[in-house]
Amino acid sequence: MAISVSSRQSTTDMMTSTSPKFHLLSESGLRVGHLNVYHLLNKVPDISSFLNNEHPCIHLLGLSETRLDYRMSDESIAIPQYLTFRRDAIKQGETGLAIYIHSSIQSITTRRADLESQSVESLWVEISHSKSPSLLVGFIYRNPTATYAWYDEFLVMLDKVADNKKNILLLGDLNIDLSKSHSAWESTYSLVGLHQLVNKPTRVTSTTDTLIDHIYTNRQDLVHNVSVPNIGISDHYPVLCTWSMKLPRHAPKGHTTIQYRTFKRFNKDIF
Template structure:
């Protein structure tokens, strides 16, 4: 039986809004809900255009030329069918759950992953709600690393690392805001670059501007190491509303300025009245084939998200540097001349 992905194209305006109060999940994978959800999409390249100004002249267009920005919704059997032939020895994969109590939902998470028939390298968890009195929360064939929230209820993050992967915990990388949670590791690769993986959680009541500044420092720090980086989590910054919320614009701005892209571009938290894109996987991997998506699941009011990166690209194995270029043609030259003519140069001449 052929595999199908839950995508539909419609012209009608979706009745789902992107604001409103929390309520029970309104998604069950039926056609009507899927039609509505696919109308709500964040276009990373449109947002880059808005930030960069003249897209024709900006090198970002060429730097990201090999990237795709389409994350589909999958039912479990659709996922299992589509990815059953993936060579896990030549790929890197991760999945993220907002658990809203790992003690309560671990069994459901394990059962859900089992239906996918896929061994992820990393399972990331946000909102573990764990503390020092929590029972053992192990998953067979994985090693658990966790960071609980101290002094407050809720929050907490965890990483389950496949026993097939060699790793080092990176305690030197962390969000400094005590109200936010994060944990990072570095996966050791026999060939090619090592991989830094993290999971982060920002509560809704934390100042978004402070979080963005903190996150920017993390990106700046790990960028110096010239490694592949993946940061997943619940950031509580709705990318669907980046044009109207300054803190979300600032978040995207620091991602783009550090050459990172969000891999998820459709709503991840869905209720009967709302649909928001607040869970994501951020990466600086642009020259490798990456497939990302969202899974239908009712474990919590957030849908699981995943990415699978294939290491079949020779430039990764041989560490060949990425080459970017500017698109030069008569139209772009003329646009450049017009930009020069319309800019004010008085301050430059005075200096």
């Protein structure tokens, strides 16, 4: 069964780069996050506000449970300064994924649909920059009704990803509560050399605190600023981290015009 691939660039992404919130320094690192949005279409303004008010800027934001379909165009979820990739649900048990990619890294970001499993709902991109090792970033969703066979499919996908011999960063809603011991899953992700970095509850209700949104990597030394901000866009909190890498510098777009009065030919006597 084919995996749906769709991408677009917002037609309203020509906002001037002199705005402080979009001025990116190469030493700031790559900011990556994930949120189970639970219906994206009616939350686009909230996501836009979240992205535009975060300092430093979020370069990649993955969303799970987008619940989009072919009737909902890319324009209907567009956010200025961000490109979108999406994978809509293609079979029972899937709920849809999307990624917002900031304009500053669009030239170094490539969709890796070849790494996306037919059995594991996932979206993968590669970040390639001449001054830093390549990074594969994946976003994933595991339906809570999935069986243990899903673990085997996960390993098949990660073996394929690992064959690329690149750094890996994987974020998503796994619906596995790691605030409690879960030896089967811990053994599974350890087999492919991954480490889980989130240590705070990501879904809090009046009766439960669960850690079901995770961040995994094969290079713990390159990940810092892991956080779970208390933002109520959905019934999950986002998970965020910064990946240590150089990012391209971008010159300001357009031209600046300054008006001034010159006294080069001023003649005091004539005046």
